[in-house]
Amino acid sequence: MIVGVLGPAGSYSDKAAKGWIEKQGISDSSSLLYYDDISDTFSAVIEGKTEIGIVPIENSIEGSVGITLDLLLDSDVTIIGEVVVPIEHCLLSRGKMDDIRVILSHPQALAQCRQFIRTHFRNVEIRTTGSTSHAAKLANEFEEMAAIASKESAKAYGLNILMPNIQDRKQNHTRFIAIRKTDNETGETNTEDACTHKTSVIAYIGNDKAGSLYELLGEFAKRGINLTRIESRPSKRSLGDYLFYIDLEGSTSDAIIKDALYHIESRVSMLKVLGSYNGYQLDS
Amino acid sequence: MIVGVLGPAGSYSDKAAKGWIEKQGISDSSSLLYYDDISDTFSAVIEGKTEIGIVPIENSIEGSVGITLDLLLDSDVTIIGEVVVPIEHCLLSRGKMDDIRVILSHPQALAQCRQFIRTHFRNVEIRTTGSTSHAAKLANEFEEMAAIASKESAKAYGLNILMPNIQDRKQNHTRFIAIRKTDNETGETNTEDACTHKTSVIAYIGNDKAGSLYELLGEFAKRGINLTRIESRPSKRSLGDYLFYIDLEGSTSDAIIKDALYHIESRVSMLKVLGSYNGYQLDS
Numbered sequence: 001m002i003v004g005v006l007g008p009a010g011s012y013s014d015k016a017a018k019g020w021i022e023k024q025g026i027s028d029s030s031s032l033l034y035y036d037d038i039s040d041t042f043s044a045v046i047e048g049k050t051e052i053g054i055v056p057i058e059n060s061i062e063g064s065v066g067i068t069l070d071l072l073l074d075s076d077v078t079i080i081g082e083v084v085v086p087i088e089h090c091l092l093s094r095g096k097m098d099d100i101r102v103i104l105s106h107p108q109a110l111a112q113c114r115q116f117i118r119t120h121f122r123n124v125e126i127r128t129t130g131s132t133s134h135a136a137k138l139a140n141e142f143e144e145m146a147a148i149a150s151k152e153s154a155k156a157y158g159l160n161i162l163m164p165n166i167q168d169r170k171q172n173h174t175r176f177i178a179i180r181k182t183d184n185e186t187g188e189t190n191t192e193d194a195c196t197h198k199t200s201v202i203a204y205i206g207n208d209k210a211g212s213l214y215e216l217l218g219e220f221a222k223r224g225i226n227l228t229r230i231e232s233r234p235s236k237r238s239l240g241d242y243l244f245y246i247d248l249e250g251s252t253s254d255a256i257i258k259d260a261l262y263h264i265e266s267r268v269s270m271l272k273v274l275g276s277y278n279g280y281q282l283d284s
Numbered sequence: 285m286i287v288g289v290l291g292p293a294g295s296y297s298d299k300a301a302k303g304w305i306e307k308q309g310i311s312d313s314s315s316l317l318y319y320d321d322i323s324d325t326f327s328a329v330i331e332g333k334t335e336i337g338i339v340p341i342e343n344s345i346e347g348s349v350g351i352t353l354d355l356l357l358d359s360d361v362t363i364i365g366e367v368v369v370p371i372e373h374c375l376l377s378r379g380k381m382d383d384i385r386v387i388l389s390h391p392q393a394l395a396q397c398r399q400f401i402r403t404h405f406r407n408v409e410i411r412t413t414g415s416t417s418h419a420a421k422l423a424n425e426f427e428e429m430a431a432i433a434s435k436e437s438a439k440a441y442g443l444n445i446l447m448p449n450i451q452d453r454k455q456n457h458t459r460f461i462a463i464r465k466t467d468n469e470t471g472e473t474n475t476e477d478a479c480t481h482k483t484s485v486i487a488y489i490g491n492d493k494a495g496s497l498y499e500l501l502g503e504f505a506k507r508g509i510n511l512t513r514i515e516s517r518p519s520k521r522s523l524g525d526y527l528f529y530i531d532l533e534g535s536t537s538d539a540i541i542k543d544a545l546y547h548i549e550s551r552v553s554m555l556k557v558l559g560s561y562n563g564y565q566l567d568s
Contacts, residue, residue, distance in 0.1 A: 039402065060523040063516075066346060066395060084523060107391050107412070111350060118323065127411045128391070173523045213514060214501040221498040228524055230497060231516050232347075239344040239368060239457045240512055 001026055003178075004041045004050035007034020010153035011133035012085055016176035017054040019282040020083045037130045042071045045181055052080070058175045058229075059087070061168060062111040068177075069233050069245060072202065072274055079200055079275035081178035086284035089113055089167045090151050092136055092159035095143030102127060104135035105148035113148055115168040133157075178277075196251040196276040198228065201261070203244045204235060204270035213244065215267060219260045225250060251276040285310055288325050288334035291318020294437035295417035296369055300460035301338040303566040304367045321414045326355045329465055336364070342459045342513075343371070345452060346395040352461075353517050353529060356486065356558055363484055363559035365462035370568035373397055373451045374435050376420055376443035379427030386411060388419035389432035397432055399452040417441075462561075480535040480560040482512065485545070487528045488519060488554035497528065499551060503544045509534060535560040 003021060006013040014032070021030045035041045038055050045053040057068045072079075089109055093100060102125045103110075103117065109132050110117070117126070129135040136153035139145040146162065147153065154161050205212040220227055229247035250257045252273060265271045287305060290297040298316070305314045319325045322339050329337040341352045356363075373393055377384060386409045387394075387401065393416050394401070401410070413419040420437035423429040430446065431437065438445050489496040504511055513531035534541045536557060549555045 058523070060518055060525075061520050062350060063518045067398065110412075114351065125411065126413075127409065128394075129410075169520050171520075171522060175523060213511075214498070214505040217498040217501065227497075229516075230526075232514055234344055234347045236345050236453050236455075238455060239342070239459060241344075242514075 001030045001052065002033055002050045003030055003052045003054060004033045004035055004044040005054045006038060006041055006056075006131045007036070008131070008133050008137055009034065010136060010150060010156035011131045012087060012150060012174060013054055013056060013131070013176065014133065015150070015152065015282070016056075016083045016085045016174075019085065019280065020054060020081060020176070020178055023083070023280045024081075036134075038065070038067050039071065042075050042077065042179070045077055045179055046075055048181065051180060053077075053179045054083070054176050055179065056108070056174050057177050059108060059112060060171065060173045062108050064231055064233070064245075065108060066233070069231070073243065073272065076182045076184070077179040078182045079177045079277050080180055081277045082198070082279040083176050083178070084173050084279065084281045085176060086282065087112070087167065087172040087174050088151065088165050088284060089132075089148050089172075090154060090161045091146050091163040091166055092149055092154045092157075093139055093143065093146035093162055094159055095146070097162055099143050100124060100146045101144040102142075103146050103148065104129050104138055106130065106132050106135065109148045112167045112172060116166045196253075197249060197278055198247060199250060199252055199257060199276040200245070200247050200274040202270075202272040202274065203246060203264065203268045205242075205244070206269040212267065216244075216264055219264050219267070220248060223256050223260050225257065225260055285314045285336065286317055286334045287314055287336045287338060288317045288319055288328040289338045290322060290325055290340075290415045291320070292415070292417050292421055292440075293318065294420060294434060294440035295415045296371060296434060296458060297338055297340060297415070297460065298417065299434070299436065299566070300340075300367045300369045300458075303369065303564065304338060304365060304460070304462055307367070307564045308365075320418075322349070322351050323355065326359050326361065326463070329361055329463055330359055332465065335464060337361075337463045338367070338460050339463065340392070340458050341461050343392060343396060344455065344457045346392050348515055348517070348529075349392060350517070353515070357527065357556065360466045360468070361463040362466045363461045363561050364464055365561045366482070366563040367460050367462070368563065368565045369458050369460060370566065371396070371451065371456040371458050372435065372449050372568060373416075373432050373456075374438060374445045375430050375447040375450050376433055376438045376441075377423055377427065377430035377446055378443055379430070381446055383427050384408060384430045385428040386426075387430050387432065388413050388422055390414065390416050390419065393432045396451045396456060400450045480537075480562055481533060482531060482563060483534060483536055483541060483560040484529070484531050484558040486554075486556040486558065487530060487548065487552045489526075489528070490553040496551065500528075500548055503548050503551070504532060507540050507544050509541065509544055
């Protein structure tokens with residue numbers, strides 16, 4: 001099985017993918033392909049270059065990864081699993097603290113270390129990269145450059161850890177999802193049906209937002225279905241027009257979930273079921 | 285009156301602030317102070333260096349401005365107005381299209397032009413700046429640099445507009461808010477009480493999210509109070525733990541809004557009323 005992830009090696013996505021593969025018990029038969037960004041990882045799945053893609057969807061400090069939410073809406077993919085990875089950002093460089101003139105990292109990592117950067121580096125230049133490990137790879141070129149990335153990246157690209165655990169909150173986790181191309185013939189959204197514990201959907205309510213979100217949530221509430229996440233995202237049609245990304249406990253193979261989604265479908269302009277799946281939590 | 289905004293001159297914040305000041309009819313007695321980032325603009329208000337701060341809170345393509353939401357939670361400020369500005373990003377440079385090796389802009393503007401950059405510039409370096417106008421200022425230094433910024437910035441920093449209107453959706457608006465330091469003696473959250481049309485609050489429900497968000501929305505729904513926005517944001521305590529930012533129609537001086545907020549307060553772990561205020565929409 002070929003799994004596509006945001007690379008190069010040493011990224012948190014790499015760690016998530018390796019963890020997911022190990023938990024699935026398919027280490028012997030799997031190989032990883034590294035991509036430059038999240039869009040390319042989605043494209044590889046859709047074009048059949050990889051069977052699975054592993055992409056970040058949410059961080060406990062900085063929130064949703066916008067591009068992943070947008071691509072889940074627009075792409076023909078199904079979520080088949082999730083893996084939660086503890087994130088410990090380090091400041092990595094070949095040089096010393098005083099040498100640093102440029103800090104490189106992925107925008108999410110920069111946002112997670114906003115206060116740290118503000119406190120220690122008021123006048124450095126900030127450059128964004130497609131991944132934290134790519135930042136580490138680039139920081140190897142000049143002593144005046146530092147990357148914000150994992151300790152695994154320090155090892156992979158020959159950098160020193162100038163400061164460990166620099167994110168603004170010590171508790172920092174990122175949730176990754178495993179996606180595969182949707183099987184449109186079966187319309188199947190489950191891997192193991194009755195054994196899956198979580199279902200993700202996107203609902204577009206349309207104009208009458210206030211009452212309708214309340215009514216939509218009511219369909220879950222009156223059936224005792226527990227929601228683990230509700231996230232709004234601009235529909236991009238106009239300001240104040242949103243999509244709602246909802247995670248709920250249970251599988252689309254459960255009668256009660258099926259019933260709730262059936263009733264919701266008639267209330268909203270659009271309902272997309274992203275999949276039912278199980279999750280893992282990795283150790284740091 | 286001194287108004288603080290994200291600078292330098294030519295930023296969309298600058299446009300928002302000038303628009304807001306004009307609509308307030310206080311052009312003659314107002315002056316602008318420019319700050320390097322959103323945090324500094326908040327700090328200036330809290331420390332009394334400026335009476336008002338104008339900061340972006342939400343964009344119709346890329347969604348909420350995370351740092352503004354976080355600072356609204358943590359700072360002793362009140363929202364006293366809003367202004368919606370049409371956003372037309374341009375690609376600005378002293379050089380030609382083929383010269384460009386580096387693109388500079390604010391992370392939100394880069395995200396709003398993600399597809400444009402992907403289509404035209406697969407191998408350029410992306411650097412982030414504190415504002416779009418700062419990007420334009422820097423792009424003046426080298427022909428190989430381009431900034432994504434407003435047409436006003438092109439004029440201000442002597443750059444050519446290589447391509448106009450480059451954001452991924454032609455309809456693109458950003459909502460800015462006017463903040464001032466909260467008057468803790470009166471606890472007052474209104475400027476003109478009964479004349480204000482919109483109220484913003486932050487609610488932290490705590491652990492039992494599913495049922496409780498439903499019940500919270502019910503307090504508005506059963507009183508016929510229209511919600512214009514619901515946005516979740518990580519509480520930063522743990523993955524899956526959220527704050528909800530809610531905008532509603534009406535003023536905290538309305539009895540029905542007061543009653544709804546009173547009942548919500550007893551249901552949630554934390555309720556912060558950010559203010560009741562009016563809004564303006566600027567022309568392009």
